[in-house]
Amino acid sequence: MGKGGSDGNEGDTGSLEEMMEGTMSIKKFKCPKCGCRRAEEVMVNVTESIVIEGIDEDGYVIYGNSLSDGGVIDRYQCQKCGEVILDEQGRQIASSEHFANHISSMKGKTNIQKRVKK
Numbered sequence: 001m002g003k004g005g006s007d008g009n010e011g012d013t014g015s016l017e018e019m020m021e022g023t024m025s026i027k028k029f030k031c032p033k034c035g036c037r038r039a040e041e042v043m044v045n046v047t048e049s050i051v052i053e054g055i056d057e058d059g060y061v062i063y064g065n066s067l068s069d070g071g072v073i074d075r076y077q078c079q080k081c082g083e084v085i086l087d088e089q090g091r092q093i094a095s096s097e098h099f100a101n102h103i104s105s106m107k108g109k110t111n112i113q114k115r116v117k118k
């Protein structure tokens, strides 16, 4: 008794990549360290508010949509290993435009081995 609270373990971002599957020219981040294809934007000074739908039978709060307001991008990093993404000059990337440019400019630099067609 008394073990209240959920651990909030709801990392269900998996559907996005599947949606992108088969679409045209989407450039994906690839972590230079671990090869993970997901990056995350880390923001600081964010005010987040979450709609509370009600309380369920067990006494837990049921959350609805969340809204975040304000905030400043601190960095971009690998979702898996936390490797901070730096641009060509070794500067920390701190805007979505910068990040997009960086990923776009990585074209051709990834170590994809060309398969020889028979």
Ligand SMILES: [Zn+2]
Pocket (backbone or CB within 6 Å): 031, 032, 033, 034, 035, 036, 078, 079, 080, 081, 082, 083
């Ligand atoms: Zn990584």
